[in-house]
Amino acid sequence: MKKIPDEILNCLNNNQRFLILLHQKPDGDAIGSAVALGKGLKQLNKTVDYYIDLPLEDKLVFFDEIQCFNQSLQDSYDVIVILDCSSSSFAFAPVEMPVAKTKLVIDHHKSNAHYGDLNFVEITGATAEIVFRILRGLHVELDEEMADAIFTGISTDTGSFQFSNVTVDTHAIASELYAIKTNYAHLSKRLHTQKNIDQMKMTGAAIHSLEILDSMPIAMMILDHDAIIKFGGTINITDDVANLGQNTIGVSITALLKEIDPGEYRVSLRAKYPYDIHEIALKYGGGGHERAAGFNFSGDINQLKRDLMDVYENQDGES
């Protein structure tokens, strides 16, 4: 595990008044990193304010420290720390940005633009891994909430330790968290498995609709408008639903169609290597990545099926 550079630790040690910012729509890594670093700085008798994009996803609303989010801001700070955010335009920041001597960026995204006065960017599983190493470097003693915060960051950004971004450091840090709290099963279930009853029923409706296209490794799921209304609206369609098609053995491409208004669909596409579904999303005016993309759609579903089958037929055998 590489040491955190002294200039980063000195910046945190030798200043007094901090403001913590995150990316817009903060995820588990952003929130976990903020809670752990904020509480760590307070333990060193620093003052810490947070300016965070609310509301949070339900599964993240359990840290006591959240009560300190978005209290009144000062006009100036010694340091503004921006966590888990690859560019300044993606940061959630006050319209009137307080002045600060130093803008410190701490992040794990390869694409980070190094937009701070001081930047610590390393490709790790989660920003929370870096925050853990910083807290160790500052000789902060982690309490159970801080351990939960680091675990939340790592666990959410690594898909519960399933993604290819997991390293020996990820597990080394996780193992150190067990010296602070002996059991993370409850937290893991909260972050990855538990849903409210409407979210459960919505997921069930999506699975019930699962269809394999013409014996190809392509899955389609449709949540029709009635199902979406019946189970509490699109807010209850959890992130993992599109992945369920992909979890079906033999499936390489999945389309989840959400009928947000009658005849109007929001389509989420997922693909496994080597298939690239980004082009279909572009064709329909959407966007995304090679393996995860989305677009709005109101046309003929049979044409969409044809397009998906063409991706498979045209890209099959390529690598």
Ligand SMILES: [Mn+2]
């Ligand atoms: Mn992250």
